[in-house]
Amino acid sequence: MTASTPIPASAQGASWRFMWRNPLHVLALGFGSGLAPIAPGTAGTLFAWASYDLLALWLGPLQWAVIIGAGALIGVWACGHTARALGLEDPSPVVWDEIIAFWLVLLLVTPAGWAEQLAAFLLFRAFDAGKWLAVGWADRHVKGGLGIMLDDLIAAAFTLLVMALGIRLYAWI
Numbered sequence: 255m256t257a258s259t260p261i262p263a264s265a266q267g268a269s270w271r272f273m274w275r276n277p278l279h280v281l282a283l284g285f286g287s288g289l290a291p292i293a294p295g296t297a298g299t300l301f302a303w304a305s306y307d308l309l310a311l312w313l314g315p316l317q318w319a320v321i322i323g324a325g326a327l328i329g330v331w332a333c334g335h336t337a338r339a340l341g342l343e344d345p346s347p348v349v350w351d352e353i354i355a356f357w358l359v360l361l362l363v364t365p366a367g368w369a370e371q372l373a374a375f376l377l378f379r380a381f382d383a384g385k386w387l388a389v390g391w392a393d394r395h396v397k398g399g400l401g402i403m404l405d406d407l408i409a410a411a412f413t414l415l416v417m418a419l420g421i422r423l424y425a426w427i
Contacts, residue, residue: 263289267340268347281328281350282336288349296379298349302356303375310364318361325354326403334399344393344402352382355406359413370417377416381409388412 263269268289273279283289290297313321329350336348359374360366366374385393385405389412392405 263347278332278335281332282348284349288347298352302353306360330399333402351406355410378413381412
């Protein structure tokens with residue numbers, strides 16, 4: 255494999271068996287979405303989108319804010335623990351960070367139509383995978399569970415900034 259070739263979850267030690275050994279692994283691996291053989295970060299973000307739209311039928315903004323806040327704090331612990339168990343700094347099957355960050359994006363762009371959610375999805379994936387600007391800085395310099403969570407939360411912030419600028423620009427046109 256080359257440096258740019260993604261390492262499959264199974265090669266990183268993540269599996270269904272590994273996931274079910276510890277509830278922190280279940281959370282960190284995004285309820286199994288991080289075990290996708292290709293693009294686990296994208297799979298985790300798609301899981302976030304689908305689960306948000308489903309759970310939004312019963313949860314209001316305040317409940318979402320509590321879930322996202324608590325999920326981010328617990329995520330530092332769960333992602334750090336799972337990364338250590340896998341023996342890697344930021345294993346690609348660990349996708350709770352994508353889930354929490356994209357839930358935050360969806361909370362703040364809602365109510366939004368399908369097109370706006372798709373734009374947010376594409377922007378978030380671009381910032382997260384591209385590791386541009388402060389996203390890359392956090393990825394390189396902040397380690398452990400906090401680092402795993404932080405770069406995705408920064409990607410969410412950039413996504414929201416671009417979405418807000420796009421909405422403002424659209425209003426001016």
